[in-house]
Amino acid sequence: MTQEKPFWNPYVGGFVLGLVLLGSFLVVGNGLGASGAANRLGVGAAYLVAPETVAAHEVFGEYAGPGKNVLDDWLVFEVLGVFLGGALGAYSAGRMRRGIQGGPRPLAPWKRLAFAFAGGLLMGVAARLARGCTSGQALTGGALLSAGSWAFMMMVFAGGYLAAPFLRRQWR
Amino acid sequence: MDPTIVETVHGRANPLVDPTLSVWGWEIPVYLFLGGLAAGLMILPAALELARGRRPDSVWVRLGPLLAAALLSLGMGALFLDLEHKLYVWRFYLAFKPASPMSWGAWILVLVYPVAFLAWWDPAWLPRRAVLWTAVAAGGALGIYTGILLGAMAARPGWNSAVLGPLFLASGLSTGAALLLLLPLDARDRHALVRIDAVALVAEAALLGVLLIGFASGDRTAHLAFEHLTTRNWASAFWSLVVVAGISVPLAFEALEIRRKLAFVAVAPVLVLVGGLSLRFVLVLSGQASSFDEFPG
Numbered sequence: 001m002t003q004e005k006p007f008w009n010p011y012v013g014g015f016v017l018g019l020v021l022l023g024s025f026l027v028v029g030n031g032l033g034a035s036g037a038a039n040r041l042g043v044g045a046a047y048l049v050a051p052e053t054v055a056a057h058e059v060f061g062e063y064a065g066p067g068k069n070v071l072d073d074w075l076v077f078e079v080l081g082v083f084l085g086g087a088l089g090a091y092s093a094g095r096m097r098r099g100i101q102g103g104p105r106p107l108a109p110w111k112r113l114a115f116a117f118a119g120g121l122l123m124g125v126a127a128r129l130a131r132g133c134t135s136g137q138a139l140t141g142g143a144l145l146s147a148g149s150w151a152f153m154m155m156v157f158a159g160g161y162l163a164a165p166f167l168r169r170q171w172r
Numbered sequence: 173m174d175p176t177i178v179e180t181v182h183g184r185a186n187p188l189v190d191p192t193l194s195v196w197g198w199e200i201p202v203y204l205f206l207g208g209l210a211a212g213l214m215i216l217p218a219a220l221e222l223a224r225g226r227r228p229d230s231v232w233v234r235l236g237p238l239l240a241a242a243l244l245s246l247g248m249g250a251l252f253l254d255l256e257h258k259l260y261v262w263r264f265y266l267a268f269k270p271a272s273p274m275s276w277g278a279w280i281l282v283l284v285y286p287v288a289f290l291a292w293w294d295p296a297w298l299p300r301r302a303v304l305w306t307a308v309a310a311g312g313a314l315g316i317y318t319g320i321l322l323g324a325m326a327a328r329p330g331w332n333s334a335v336l337g338p339l340f341l342a343s344g345l346s347t348g349a350a351l352l353l354l355l356p357l358d359a360r361d362r363h364a365l366v367r368i369d370a371v372a373l374v375a376e377a378a379l380l381g382v383l384l385i386g387f388a389s390g391d392r393t394a395h396l397a398f399e400h401l402t403t404r405n406w407a408s409a410f411w412s413l414v415v416v417a418g419i420s421v422p423l424a425f426e427a428l429e430i431r432r433k434l435a436f437v438a439v440a441p442v443l444v445l446v447g448g449l450s451l452r453f454v455l456v457l458s459g460q461a462s463s464f465d466e467f468p469g
Contacts, residue, residue, distance in 0.1 A: 077412040084421045087439055092428050096437055 005093040021139055030074045031140025035127035037079035039063075042124075044070040103171045196460060199254035201452035205347070206247030207318045208340050208448065212348015213240035214284065214311030218291055218304040220364060227294070229358040233365075236352065237288035237307060244284060244314075273320045280313045315341035322459060329393035330400055330459030333386055339379040340452075346372035347448035350422075350441035362436060369444065370426040377419050397462050406458035414454055418447015 008016075021032050040063055047054040047064040055065035064070040090096040102112045127133040130152055132141065138156065141149025217236035220228050228234055255261060264278040290298060291307040319340035322331040349369035353362065387398035401410050425440035 072408065074408075077408055080412060081416065084417055084443075088421060088424055088428075091425060091434065091437060091439070092432075094434065096439075 004095045007093075017139070018143075021143055024078075025143075028074060030078075031136070031143065032078065033075045033132065033136035033140060034079060034082070035124060035133035036073070036075040036136060038124060039128065040070050040073055040076055105170055196254065196456055198453075199250040201449070201456045203247040203251040203254075204318045204321075204340065204452040204456070205449045206243045206250070208315055208344030208452075209347045209351060210240040210244040210247065210284065211311040211315030211318075211341065211344040212346070213237065213243065213351065214288060214291070214314065214348075215308050215345060216348050216352065216365070216368065218307040218311070220361070222301065222304050222308075228361050230352075230356070230361040232355040232357060233352060233361050235292065236348075237291040239351070240311070240348075241285055241288040244281065248281065273317060273324045276313075277317045277321055280310070280317055284310050284314055311344075312341060315344040318344070322455065325459075328459045328462055329397040330455070330462035332393070332397070333383055335379055335383040335386060336455070339376065339383060342372050342376040342379055343448050343451055345369075346376055346444055350444035350448075353436075353441040354438055366426050366429055366436070366440075369440075370423060370430065373419050373423045373426070373444070377415075377423070380415070380419070393462075397459075400458045400462045401454070404458075405461065406454050409450060410454045410458070413450035414447055417443055418450055422447070 024030060024032055043054065043060050043063045046060065047070060051064075054060045087096065100109050100112050107115075123133065127136075130137060132149075132152070134153075134156065137149045138153040142153055213236040217228055217233050220233065232239075252258060252261065264275070265282070267275065268279060269275040287303075287306050287310045290303050294300060294303075316337040319336035319338070322328075323333055323336040325331045346369055349365045349372060353365050353369065357365070384398060384402065387394045387401070390398075400406055422440035422443040425437070425443075428434055429436060429440075
């Protein structure tokens with residue numbers, strides 16, 4: 001069994017993530033994002049079931065419809081790269097194995113998955129309402145000095161601090 | 173004089189003067205992928221046996237030639253679906269035309285079956301080394317022919333390269349090793365196949381580089397092929413699925429496994445198979461999209 005390597009210092013990781021964002025602007029001319037790819041997958045799934053309704057929809061029709069490929073977007077490929085890079089990072093650090101990650105309090109796997117699904121759902125809806133997630137708004141919009149993105153980031157921190165007292169005992 | 177405008181259409185502006193060559197759907201890329209895979213499965217078990225002087229320890233490696241025949245049959249099924257006149261398929265076997273890659277291919281396909289069977293069966297009345305070398309030769313011919321089939325079509329700038337033959341052979345060796353790596357194997361065979369796959373991926377990357385350099389430094393039609401692959405509609409699939417996911421990332425996984433002796437994970441072989449299939453799809457479809465129609469007549 002290979003010894004697991006320690007995680008990177010989060011500040012170093014944050015700095016390198018900033019360089020990744022810079023590289024992304026330089027190489028492909030786009031910033032980073034994540035929820036946009038999930039959004040496209042969702043629209044694509046809906047299009048498979050109800051193509052006419054989706055194509056006629058004011059918002060979803062921009063992504064899917066006759067002559068359009070819902071997956072032909074930079075964010076879809078970027079998220080694929082995130083998965084591959086994450087897998088390579090985990091393998092190189094000797095920590096690639098099957099499992100369900102969670103907090104310090106052990107939970108039944110189905111509960112952990114149900115909470116993760118609920119959290120992801122909430123995050124997905126919120127990201128659509130905010131027109132972006134932490135990657136698209138805070139990272140990319142923030143780097144472009146967009147006022148809305150900075151407001152978003154402040155509200156993310158404010159929301160996090162407000163919710164923390166109710167949830168932090170789960171992490172002790 | 174009557175001011176009526178008389179419009180005449182001549183030369184290539186006439187409809188159907190330039191032939192319509194975007195006629196291949198999913199069947200041909202799938203056939204080319206399975207053909208390459210079969211080539212790899214013919215060559216690898218024979219090469220391992222020739223190198224070691226005894227049959228491979230793993231059952232699945234010994235079954236490689238039979239797997240090759242089964243996958244080739246699937247691929248030929250896809251090829252059959254693509255035929256316009258399916259009932260005339262037997263006419264391929266009434267003639268041999270040395271100048272036609274398709275005729276060579278038809279006969280190579282027929283040759284592969286008995287050779288695959290003999291390579292697996294190992295009858296005592298046949299010299300084993302001769303059988304193994306024949307399996308290597310038949311697999312090599314199969315792998316190269318799938319690339320020549322496209323490369324011989326000069327009317328499509330995206331296929332007009334002699335590099336496609338060796339490129340598809342390297343990809344076939346890599347995908348053949350990847351498929352075997354997904355099966356239960358003896359540790360020695362697994363280590364050997366991971367190393368072979370890594371070398372084949374490096375060769376594939378180098379040949380892909382030669383293909384792009386050839387296109388970039390060629391004439392206007394070659395430049396068009398270069399653009400189709402690297403910056404136009406197929407660029408995102410080419411760079412992400414073929415170059416990054418299909419070659420670079422699995423090569424990194426295998427290099428880590430070899431150098432740091434990390435435990436084997438199935439990520440690299442799965443990515444190699446996805447990359448091999450994507451390579452065929454991207455080259456066939458971008459080749460069909462690259463046409464002389466784009467130049468003014």
